[in-house]
Amino acid sequence: xxxxxxxxxxxxxxxxxxxxxxxxxxxxxxxxxxxxxxxxxxxxxxxxxxxxxxxxxxxxxxxxxxxxxxxxxxxxxxxxxxxxxxxxxxxxxxxxxxxxxxxxxxxxxxxxxxxxxxxxxxxxxxxxxxxxxxxxxxxxxxxxxxxxxxxxxxxxxxxxxxxxxxxxxxxxxxxxxxxxxxxxxxxxxxxxxxxxxxxxxxxxxxxxxxxxxxxxxxxxxxxxxxxxxxxxxxxxxx
Amino acid sequence: xxxxxxxxxxxxxxxxxxxxxxxxxxxxxxxxxxxxxxxxxxxxxxxxxxxxxxxxxxxxxxxxxxxxxxxxxxxxxxxxxxxxxxxxxxxxxxxxxxxxxxxxxxxxxxxxxxxxxxxxxxxxxxxxxxxxxxxxxxxxxxxxxxxxxxxxxxxxxxxxxxxxxxxxxxxxxxxxxxxxxxxxxxxxxxxxxxxxxxxxxxxxxxxxxxxxxxxxxxxxxxxxxxxxxxxxxxxxxxxxxxxxxxxxxxxxxxxxxxxxxxxxxxxxxxxxxxxxxxxxxxxxxxxxxxxxxxxxxxxxxxxxxxxxxxxxxxxxxxxxxxxxxxxxxxxxxxxxxxxxxxxxxxxxxxxxxxxxxxxxxxxxxxxxxxxxxxxxxxxxxxxxxxxxxxxxxxxxxxxxxxxxxxxxxx
Ligand SMILES: Nc1ncnc2c1ncn2[C@@H]1O[C@H](COP(=O)(O)OP(=O)(O)OP(=O)(O)O)[C@@H](O)[C@H]1O
Ligand SMILES: [Mg+2]
Numbered sequence: 001x002x003x004x005x006x007x008x009x010x011x012x013x014x015x016x017x018x019x020x021x022x023x024x025x026x027x028x029x030x031x032x033x034x035x036x037x038x039x040x041x042x043x044x045x046x047x048x049x050x051x052x053x054x055x056x057x058x059x060x061x062x063x064x065x066x067x068x069x070x071x072x073x074x075x076x077x078x079x080x081x082x083x084x085x086x087x088x089x090x091x092x093x094x095x096x097x098x099x100x101x102x103x104x105x106x107x108x109x110x111x112x113x114x115x116x117x118x119x120x121x122x123x124x125x126x127x128x129x130x131x132x133x134x135x136x137x138x139x140x141x142x143x144x145x146x147x148x149x150x151x152x153x154x155x156x157x158x159x160x161x162x163x164x165x166x167x168x169x170x171x172x173x174x175x176x177x178x179x180x181x182x183x184x185x186x187x188x189x190x191x192x193x194x195x196x197x198x199x200x201x202x203x204x205x206x207x208x209x210x211x212x213x214x215x216x217x218x219x220x221x222x223x224x225x226x227x228x229x230x231x232x233x234x235x236x237x238x
Numbered sequence: 239x240x241x242x243x244x245x246x247x248x249x250x251x252x253x254x255x256x257x258x259x260x261x262x263x264x265x266x267x268x269x270x271x272x273x274x275x276x277x278x279x280x281x282x283x284x285x286x287x288x289x290x291x292x293x294x295x296x297x298x299x300x301x302x303x304x305x306x307x308x309x310x311x312x313x314x315x316x317x318x319x320x321x322x323x324x325x326x327x328x329x330x331x332x333x334x335x336x337x338x339x340x341x342x343x344x345x346x347x348x349x350x351x352x353x354x355x356x357x358x359x360x361x362x363x364x365x366x367x368x369x370x371x372x373x374x375x376x377x378x379x380x381x382x383x384x385x386x387x388x389x390x391x392x393x394x395x396x397x398x399x400x401x402x403x404x405x406x407x408x409x410x411x412x413x414x415x416x417x418x419x420x421x422x423x424x425x426x427x428x429x430x431x432x433x434x435x436x437x438x439x440x441x442x443x444x445x446x447x448x449x450x451x452x453x454x455x456x457x458x459x460x461x462x463x464x465x466x467x468x469x470x471x472x473x474x475x476x477x478x479x480x481x482x483x484x485x486x487x488x489x490x491x492x493x494x495x496x497x498x499x500x501x502x503x504x505x506x507x508x509x510x511x512x513x514x515x516x517x518x519x520x521x522x523x524x525x526x527x528x529x530x531x532x533x534x535x536x537x538x539x540x541x542x543x544x545x546x547x548x549x550x551x552x553x554x555x556x557x558x559x560x561x562x563x564x565x566x567x568x569x570x571x572x573x574x575x576x577x578x579x580x581x582x583x584x585x586x587x588x589x590x591x592x593x594x595x596x597x598x599x600x601x602x603x604x605x606x607x608x609x610x611x612x613x614x615x616x617x618x619x620x621x622x623x624x625x626x627x628x629x630x631x632x633x634x635x636x637x638x639x640x641x642x643x644x645x646x647x648x
Binding site for chain 1: 243250254554555558559560561562563564565566567568640641642645
């Protein structure tokens, strides 16, 4: 199923939460791989472990058991500093609630990852301008999040995710807070990015959103219960 | 992330909560402001005292009758208990390392010129008194040997007396009645200002020692050659304590004081008095430091409290920054810089207010103040250190957050 070179590989990835003596198995032995240039949608009922899985892929949380490889490097063993570097250089996040810095211009928001990458001011501004142009927001550089529509905020967030040239975009319900038309526009943007080679993994509850992806993983009770190419599913439906 | 960017981020964060930032700084502002004002006042007072003592000259010994440092015990007067002119002569003749010896008597008198009546202090002096006490002649001359021999009715007046009696007109050559005795003014002294103890040194009339005793003050029958004070000017570089010891030994012999008996005279060293003054200012400084530390401690705790609130409020922001690649030390640095910036701004405001307060005190109350740049710089640096010290715990708390927990924090 993998298209290009192997980018992500999980082996028996598990996450347990212990809550007051009771153990919740949020993720059970997930083993899968994602190749470079793939566009993956993750679906499944609420509480099935989608976000837990995404957080592990995003190096924001550490697994209870199992291994995670990103670009051949086993990240499940790295120190917090090394993980920060992986997040900074290899991953781009898009959140449901956009998560932009308040009272900070679109241009400055997009530059945040580059600040932590230690880039010079001029270079930072250059890259941020380029990405904001790419998401169609060159006319809104000085706007603060409160002066932007939801769709525009999510575009700023996408520009921010792209700005340090990551290998993977991770998006947990990126259209969840948007109306369906705006959501489709955001998905069209993701599709364009994927067409130019970007690997994208996103979580959604909506079939029409998942249809933009090329591959769909379905979670249930912490396990992957189906892994299909979207084209197969459409064929099957016909 | 470079340091300028950090300060910029910190300033933006502080500006978004301007009122709270100012309230947080208040402890530091008040602490630093109080220290600056008090140090300025203390330094001003210290400088004034030391300048006045310095104006007397530091290599002076003052020999006076009566025991010093002997509790409240009073020694009766009488033969052998007083200092005499002979003592002064003996000191000058036998003790090595001495420049001048100047005996004096003091008293109060009325000076009358026409219908002007001025009460002032009078000093009976020898010619050496001028040099011994670092006086200078403004016009005319000082008391001379011949005046002493003949008990001449001549006087040298201080600037205040000249001002009061003569105003703008010429004083030298005029005759003034001092305690009804007509005395000719032969000289005017240069103004010296206040003494270390706050009295006007220029409000005085100096007469030959013999004239003062015989004609003006009236001398005691029991001790016609008694003097009240002998000023001894010691040569530069000579050990003052050795000279003091020599004088004491000489006087004990002359006054027939038995071994172990209480001295009937005391010798004071002006340098010692100066050091005593400095000791007092040191105690003042310690007190000041204690007050300052307490208020800065309170200010620091205020900073810590607000930084903890700020960390909690901005947990999601911290999580986001971590997701975008901030390392623990980036977060630590961000909050530390914020705390330090808060303290430095507070320190600057405190220094400004404190300096303004000192200027106000000196203008309104006439208190001598001295603005100390080194103190202001130290206060600024200490403000920064307070920021580091009290900002460290909250900043570390922020840096140790788990990215996903911080990001999901509600
Ligand atoms: N921090 C946590 N502590 C305890 N249990 C947790 C924690 N986070 C998630 N869980 C549990 O893990 C399971 C999976 O949660 P997860 O957030 O991954 O679900 P999800 O598939 O993303 O659901 P949704 O579609 O509602 O976002 C749930 O049962 C949840 O209660
Ligand atoms: Mg979820």
